[in-house]
Amino acid sequence: MATIYIDDKSYEVPTGKNLLEACLTLGKDLPYFCWHPAMGSIGACRQCAVKVYKDDNDTKGKLFMSCMEQVRDGMRISIADMEAKEFRAHVIGWLMTNHPHDCAVCDEGGACHLQDMTVMTGHNYRAYRFDKRTYINQYLGPFINHEMNRCIQCYRCVRYYKDYAGGKDLDVFAAHNHLYFGRHEDGVLESEFSGNLVEVCPTGVFTDKTLKQHYTRKWDLTMAPSVCHHCSLGCNISAGERYGTLRNITNRYNGEVNGYFLCDRGRFGYEHVNHVGRIRKPLVRAQLPEATDKYTALQAAAAAFRTGSVIGIGSPRASLESNFMLKTLVGDDNFHDGVSDNEHDLVCLALKILKEGAARTPSLWEVEQADAVFILGEDLLNTAPMLALAVRQSVRKQPSLEHISKANIPVWQDAAVRELMQDEMGPLFIATLHDTKFEEIATHTYHDSPDAIARLGFAVANFIQVDFPEVPGLNEDEIQLARQIADTLMAAKKPLLISGTHCGSERVLMATANIANALVAKEKEAGIVLTLPECNSMGLAMLGGHRLESAFGAILNGYADTVIILENDLYRRANEGMVTNFLKTAKNVIVLDHLHNATTEVAQILLAAGTFAEADGTLINNEGRAQRFFQVYPTGEDLQESWRWLGELGTLLHHDRISHWHGFDDVLQAMVKEMPEFKGIDAVAPGTDFRIAGQKIPRAPHRFSGRTAMLANINVNEPKPPVDPDAPLSYTMEGYRGQPPSSIIPFFWAPGWNSSQATNKYQQEVGGHLKGGDPGLRLIKPDTSKTAPFTQTVPQKFQPLEGHLYMLQLHHIFGSEELSMHSPPIVERAPEPYVLLNEEDAIQMKLQEGQSLSFTIEGQVYQLPVKISPIIRSGTAGMPAGLPGIPYAELPAWAILNRELKWKQQPQTTY
Amino acid sequence: MFSLLRSMWLTFLHVFHKRETIQYPEQKAILPTRWRGRIVLSRDPDGGERCVACNLCAAACPVDCIALQATEDPTGRRYPEFFRINFSRCIFCGFCEDACPTYAIQLIPDFEMGEYNRQNLVYEKKDLLINGQGKYHGYNYYKVAGLAIGGKGKGEAENEAPPVDIRSLIP
Numbered sequence A: 001m002a003t004i005y006i007d008d009k010s011y012e013v014p015t016g017k018n019l020l021e022a023c024l025t026l027g028k029d030l031p032y033f034c035w036h037p038a039m040g041s042i043g044a045c046r047q048c049a050v051k052v053y054k055d056d057n058d059t060k061g062k063l064f065m066s067c068m069e070q071v072r073d074g075m076r077i078s079i080a081d082m083e084a085k086e087f088r089a090h091v092i093g094w095l096m097t098n099h100p101h102d103c104a105v106c107d108e109g110g111a112c113h114l115q116d117m118t119v120m121t122g123h124n125y126r127a128y129r130f131d132k133r134t135y136i137n138q139y140l141g142p143f144i145n146h147e148m149n150r151c152i153q154c155y156r157c158v159r160y161y162k163d164y165a166g167g168k169d170l171d172v173f174a175a176h177n178h179l180y181f182g183r184h185e186d187g188v189l190e191s192e193f194s195g196n197l198v199e200v201c202p203t204g205v206f207t208d209k210t211l212k213q214h215y216t217r218k219w220d221l222t223m224a225p226s227v228c229h230h231c232s233l234g235c236n237i238s239a240g241e242r243y244g245t246l247r248n249i250t251n252r253y254n255g256e257v258n259g260y261f262l263c264d265r266g267r268f269g270y271e272h273v274n275h276v277g278r279i280r281k282p283l284v285r286a287q288l289p290e291a292t293d294k295y296t297a298l299q300a301a302a303a304a305f306r307t308g309s310v311i312g313i314g315s316p317r318a319s320l321e322s323n324f325m326l327k328t329l330v331g332d333d334n335f336h337d338g339v340s341d342n343e344h345d346l347v348c349l350a351l352k353i354l355k356e357g358a359a360r361t362p363s364l365w366e367v368e369q370a371d372a373v374f375i376l377g378e379d380l381l382n383t384a385p386m387l388a389l390a391v392r393q394s395v396r397k398q399p400s401l402e403h404i405s406k407a408n409i410p411v412w413q414d415a416a417v418r419e420l421m422q423d424e425m426g427p428l429f430i431a432t433l434h435d436t437k438f439e440e441i442a443t444h445t446y447h448d449s450p451d452a453i454a455r456l457g458f459a460v461a462n463f464i465q466v467d468f469p470e471v472p473g474l475n476e477d478e479i480q481l482a483r484q485i486a487d488t489l490m491a492a493k494k495p496l497l498i499s500g501t502h503c504g505s506e507r508v509l510m511a512t513a514n515i516a517n518a519l520v521a522k523e524k525e526a527g528i529v530l531t532l533p534e535c536n537s538m539g540l541a542m543l544g545g546h547r548l549e550s551a552f553g554a555i556l557n558g559y560a561d562t563v564i565i566l567e568n569d570l571y572r573r574a575n576e577g578m579v580t581n582f583l584k585t586a587k588n589v590i591v592l593d594h595l596h597n598a599t600t601e602v603a604q605i606l607l608a609a610g611t612f613a614e615a616d617g618t619l620i621n622n623e624g625r626a627q628r629f630f631q632v633y634p635t636g637e638d639l640q641e642s643w644r645w646l647g648e649l650g651t652l653l654h655h656d657r658i659s660h661w662h663g664f665d666d667v668l669q670a671m672v673k674e675m676p677e678f679k680g681i682d683a684v685a686p687g688t689d690f691r692i693a694g695q696k697i698p699r700a701p702h703r704f705s706g707r708t709a710m711l712a713n714i715n716v717n718e719p720k721p722p723v724d725p726d727a728p729l730s731y732t733m734e735g736y737r738g739q740p741p742s743s744i745i746p747f748f749w750a751p752g753w754n755s756s757q758a759t760n761k762y763q764q765e766v767g768g769h770l771k772g773g774d775p776g777l778r779l780i781k782p783d784t785s786k787t788a789p790f791t792q793t794v795p796q797k798f799q800p801l802e803g804h805l806y807m808l809q810l811h812h813i814f815g816s817e818e819l820s821m822h823s824p825p826i827v828e829r830a831p832e833p834y835v836l837l838n839e840e841d842a843i844q845m846k847l848q849e850g851q852s853l854s855f856t857i858e859g860q861v862y863q864l865p866v867k868i869s870p871i872i873r874s875g876t877a878g879m880p881a882g883l884p885g886i887p888y889a890e891l892p893a894w895a896i897l898n899r900e901l902k903w904k905q906q907p908q909t910t911y
Numbered sequence B: 001m002f003s004l005l006r007s008m009w010l011t012f013l014h015v016f017h018k019r020e021t022i023q024y025p026e027q028k029a030i031l032p033t034r035w036r037g038r039i040v041l042s043r044d045p046d047g048g049e050r051c052v053a054c055n056l057c058a059a060a061c062p063v064d065c066i067a068l069q070a071t072e073d074p075t076g077r078r079y080p081e082f083f084r085i086n087f088s089r090c091i092f093c094g095f096c097e098d099a100c101p102t103y104a105i106q107l108i109p110d111f112e113m114g115e116y117n118r119q120n121l122v123y124e125k126k127d128l129l130i131n132g133q134g135k136y137h138g139y140n141y142y143k144v145a146g147l148a149i150g151g152k153g154k155g156e157a158e159n160e161a162p163p164v165d166i167r168s169l170i171p
């Protein structure tokens, strides 16, 4: 701690920070542009000037850029000094000389850092009377809109895009006062994290193109704290609504999880909420849609329950509460978890590893602090994008840890640090099925079949700790690589292992667990991260359900005749023939979902479930962190949360427990009482009756407009504001205006700070944790005493099979996830169906790129155009996972090549 | 006593003064142009809709009686998809006119808006948009803004230099 004097008042501030950070942490309003808490300072914009005085007698002082000055004990500075103030106003004046007269038509307006800073410095009138510089904009793809005239040359965009996120196709061009920030030519921005440019750029150069389709100012949005539903990491988001449709997703800072950023799937994949294929009211097949309402549908469902014996199928994309409610309603014995059998095993194994393994699973923020990383079988960029970004930061930071302390420069001195580091990267080893562009930062990569990856992992464990199982039959290269990895992990302070369920191999998971245990046995502070298939896979596994197979069995054997399916398209979980047979055999099929799909088509009773934006619930991410998401806007009674439907059904059936639960809090309480593993999740967010000064927390900003006109076309008499029975949040702007507890911050705003930069005001220390602690509760603790090998069985070498291909699934950030594929911009980025073949295999089969290959997996015939790669292991092949249009197959599995087609080749030309 | 008589005398003199009372509604009052009455949406000199759907009027409105939704034509020109004013709530304060950066929304000297049915006081864009510039002549926001729209490319607005050639090496 150091004492500094700001305008003759003394303050205690932490050392090692720069003055700007110190001032902002103290809550001072000091304007800035180029500095970003996640990216450090470069001193490019000259906006953050303060007066620094030499000593007590110095009255004149000198202007310094506060973002470039380290905090020193006893320092005297002034923010309010007239000269400093004037300087800052002039800087804005200069930055504004070329600024277009655009605020009225600029999507940034109302949440614009440049507007805020201009007002803050008091630069009110334009002094410059000459012509303004203009630029031609570029087409940057379906996510981002480009309006280059508004640029103030702060360099944040390229520093974020290139340095932080590793993008290649955004740069600064031209020179002096003609700087241009864009691509070398029009085209789609390639980075998976391009959406963050919207929040990183302090002006309206980069804006959200999806928001533009239904533009709404930030002050007009009804926003709620929510959690991204598009992968297992559970990044925190703010979702905004107006006139009944979801308008945008913005980052909700959580120091432990996503920090300042989101991936593009999370940011732009929200349009399923507004999709035309939404189920908006309950339907009963035997009744006319007009004659069906909530009560008749519930009666029909209750009748089916009373007459039949019922099984329930849960879902990893439904909230914990909904799954728990279904489990309670149908009984533990009749609850099935609704994922493919392979996935069931993998997720259960992952949970077991986290609970019974010795290593702890770190949060994304802790991942950034790791100093050696080994990834087994996961294509992170496509399966857990933000984890890839976190790994990138760890790899970038690692070399600096050592150098910086030697060179005596502070970590936030971004330009100096980069100069010092050049291209040096920390150790990162990646073993995957196929290459991805993420691998360019890897120290070493290894591509092979899942079994080979597992074997490499087992070998590493064996090299770390000799009494771990040995791996026979490795080749020289593999032995050397395994030894190198083992040595690197041993040399590191915080080694990190990453694996997951996406390559579909339990052996890979076990190998990872073995390495982790071996490292802990050697008293290393090792971490293990396992990614899971979906947003609530972990919650569902912790809840415990039977396999889908047994659900099929129960109906086909006549044990049960009625099935109730919760937010789950079974055609994405099992073989088409099996699912059809199952659904046909069941006498009654009751489905709760929010989008029409193949499963809802055969439902006799369809209940309209709320999406994440229309529901309250809890998700448990891959780290075991329980996080609460809140309903964004109210819905009519025909469309409600799945748990509410099931609760009402339970009440109608006089269920002994459910009929006593009235509302969300009761469900949570019951869950905590009945399942000790969920202890504490009722405190993840304040309960429904939480109030500050007797008031709820408003979802809408205080400048929310149009309240007396929005619905006036329907009826000029304004309706009573909707009441939220499940949350301490109000749907209107009425309520407590100060800062709410960290878990229920609907949006970041502070007086004078309308943009997302207001986050500063909510943090304990700028760039650190939120005041009151980052939201979420970790439910899983490792068993540090269990350092024995997790398993002794090492898999055999992979053997190709004549006439077969071992079909693996390849994941795509845009395409593999079900819900986001209802967003048109995501669909635009998704790949076409393909099958990926090894180069040599393709030559042998006389196939060329684009020709089609026909094969059969478990009776399902596929015919897909071929893509050729030198990297994927010969004898294996890859198929995109979850892509609409490709029938489901449980992968990995052996595909039988359909020969007749193989010989249908063009005649060979001889020269 | 004297002051009493004086007052009566002065009051009596009013019989000969010019009358202020007019026979409304047969006779109409002449109101200053700055009178804050019925609200209209005006057009720019080229006949285009002036309103760019920036939402500032709605935000400025103290009774929140303006609601609108922005949309764009294929050339990127932004305009309101709908624009609604609930005149049963409007207090004719004129804040919306003050806030408007385009002179689109204007209060005019017409106060005869009485209705028997309150619902009829909800005006939509078709009821608000007039075929003229209203009180403020000559201003065309899109001629000043940097945004390119149909018929006005980059560098063609007022006080704008032609677009930068980013491949040029000339200093």
Ligand code: SF4
Pocket (backbone or CB within 6 Å): A099, A100, A101, A102, A103, A104, A106, A107, A108, A109, A110, A112, A113, A114, A115, A150, A202, A203, A204, A205
């Ligand atoms: S970037 Fe900000 S200041 Fe510039 S036009 Fe947009 S809203 Fe206005």
Ligand code: SF4
Pocket (backbone or CB within 6 Å): A150, A151, A152, A153, A154, A155, A156, A157, A158, A181, A200, A201, A202, A203, A205, A206
């Ligand atoms: S585009 Fe935005 S982030 Fe990039 S330099 Fe310009 S103002 Fe800064």
Ligand code: SF4
Pocket (backbone or CB within 6 Å): A228, A229, A230, A231, A232, A233, A234, A235, A258, A262, A263, A264, A265, A266, A267, A384, A385, A386, A387
């Ligand atoms: S990484 Fe996953 S949770 Fe985070 S924003 Fe992307 S899809 Fe959502």
Ligand code: SF4
Pocket (backbone or CB within 6 Å): A104, B050, B051, B052, B053, B054, B055, B056, B057, B058, B068, B096, B099, B100, B101, B102, B103, B104, B105
């Ligand atoms: S302030 Fe003017 S331009 Fe903006 S929405 Fe209102 S009327 Fe339209």
Ligand code: FES
Pocket (backbone or CB within 6 Å): A020, A031, A032, A033, A034, A035, A041, A042, A043, A044, A045, A046, A047, A048, A049, A065, A066, A067, A068
């Ligand atoms: S923020 Fe300090 S110079 Fe830009």
